[in-house]
Amino acid sequence: MRYCKNCLQPDTRPNTRFSQDGICPACTYYSKHKEVDWAERTQIIHRLAQSYKNPAAQYDCIIGVSGGKDSVRQALWVRDYLKLRPLLVCLSYPPHQVTDIGVDNLSNLIELGFDLIQVCPAPETWRKLMALAFEKFANWARATELALFSAVPRLAIDYKIPLILWGENPGLQLGDLGTLGRTGYDGNNLRNMNTLSGGSNDWMTSAGFGKKDLIAYNYPSAEEFLEHNIQIIYLGWFLGDWSLNNNAMVSALNGLSVRHDSPSNTGDLYGVSSLDEDWVTLNQMIKYYKFGFGRASDYANEMIRMGTFTREEGIDVVKRFDGACSEKYIADFCDFIGITNTDFWEKVRSIVNPDLFDLTGNMITPKFSVGKGLS
Ligand SMILES: [Zn+2]
Structure with missing residues (x-):
């Protein structure tokens, strides 16, 4: 185990690779921030936004949201700055799992004037998959993260809305290098992220879950993306001040409720x-x-x-x-x-x-x- 010489990222993070000088990919990315031509990136995103405006349709793009800090910031930026009409999509946790704060934050997004669709996979299948994933991998979220990531492109295909706006670029901002695309904002390789590419779904089917049980857990294929012209764009690439804290600050000023538990309970x-x-x-x-x-x-x-x-x-x-x-x-x-x-x-x-x-x-x-x- 080696630590990045600048920050405290160990090289044990899956899919990461340090530079020869011992610097992690995220630090390398941030160190280049000062040299970035932000005005050029602003032009690029405005050009992209313009090309996806579709007056004949109800929405220009889809944003996956949880109601949390990144969701609020993205939704407001896309609507009020890029002047696009987003449809927000939220994959809901079952009633036993969702918190009161989570429910309040979704209500907040609706009160901010957005249209929002909630996708709620069958709770009992959800619970059984969670138990199975914990038993097999000590990772209860193995299946549910598939559902979280899949809901947005599945709806994009069903609703014929080809543009998906995503926040963070996990390749540049976290160092999950498999997700890097043709450009800093191309998100179509999100399918390669550690969460989505961790092996086949055989563990679910061999436990007796049928195809129909697992519809919500299937990330659309690269072929389906091509056929429906789906494009994911990482907004984090265009926002020089994209960060946990800045997003939380912007969102708190726009109605976000936060957690009051202490860090010794939550990290x-x-x-x-x-x-x-x-x-x-x-x-x-x-x-x-x-x-x-x-x-x-x-x-x-x-x-x-x-x-x-x-x-x-x-x-x-x-x-x-x-x-x-x-x-x-x-x-x-x-x-x-x-x-x-x-x-x-x-x-x-x-x-x-x-x-x-x-x-x-x-x-x-x-x-x-x-x-x-x-x-
Ligand atoms: Zn680092």
């Missing part, structure tokens, strides 16, 4: 991530045990790049909050998928990376030191 320094449900926090903890970094790292890295944190301040925060997860979230999750707390920890311990952590009894202790790596 979330400002309470602005994954507002619509509580169990992504579990997955962030499990990610930490697999790869040695969690949600606090994502915050710290961004703040180091922006100059808000020194590397030392980042190390302090990451040490304290990476891998944090409230017992209450774990208990609610176990209750939902029908397992005991002992089952849960047995599964988690089975996936702990033995190169990175010591496992003694119930204790899981890191072998690495944050910012330095393995000694």
Whole structure:
């Protein structure tokens, strides 16, 4: 395990590759920000927006939303600055999973004047797939993320709206290099991201789920994209100040409700991530045990790049909050998928990376030191 020399990104992130100087892709991307010709990018996005305006149709584009900080910022920017007419699409969590804040934030988007379609996959299939994914991969979101990502292009095809606007470019802004497209804003390779490309769906079909059960979980193929002229565009490439904090600030000024739980329960320094449900926090903890970094790292890295944190301040925060997860979230999750707390920890311990952590009894202790790596 090596850390980026600038931030606290370890090279254990899937699909990442550091430069020869030991710098992570996201830091390389941000370091070039000052040289970017933002006026040129503004011209490009206005030209693109113009080419997709379709007075004969009800909508010019689709934006996938959760109601959270990125959604609000994107929706407002697209409507009020680019002057496009977006249809917002939200894949809803089942009633047991969605939070009150999540519901409030969707209402907020509607109150801001947007049309919004909610896609709600059958809750019982959702729950069973979640339980199966946790049992097989210690990752309950394996199936549900497929549904989250697939809802938008499936609706784009069904509603004949060829332009999909997406926020972050995971290749440039996170370092998931498989997603890079022909240009910095071409998002049609989003299908290669770690979440979507993690093997076939055989694990679902061999467990007895039929084709019809899984319609919501199928990301349209490259051929379908071509046939329907679907184009995904990453808006983050055009917005020099795209960040967790800036998006949260803009959105809070436009009615976003945020989380009031402490970072020691969530690893979330400002309470602005994954507002619509509580169990992504579990997955962030499990990610930490697999790869040695969690949600606090994502915050710290961004703040180091922006100059808000020194590397030392980042190390302090990451040490304290990476891998944090409230017992209450774990208990609610176990209750939902029908397992005991002992089952849960047995599964988690089975996936702990033995190169990175010591496992003694119930204790899981890191072998690495944050910012330095393995000694
Ligand atoms: Zn870095």
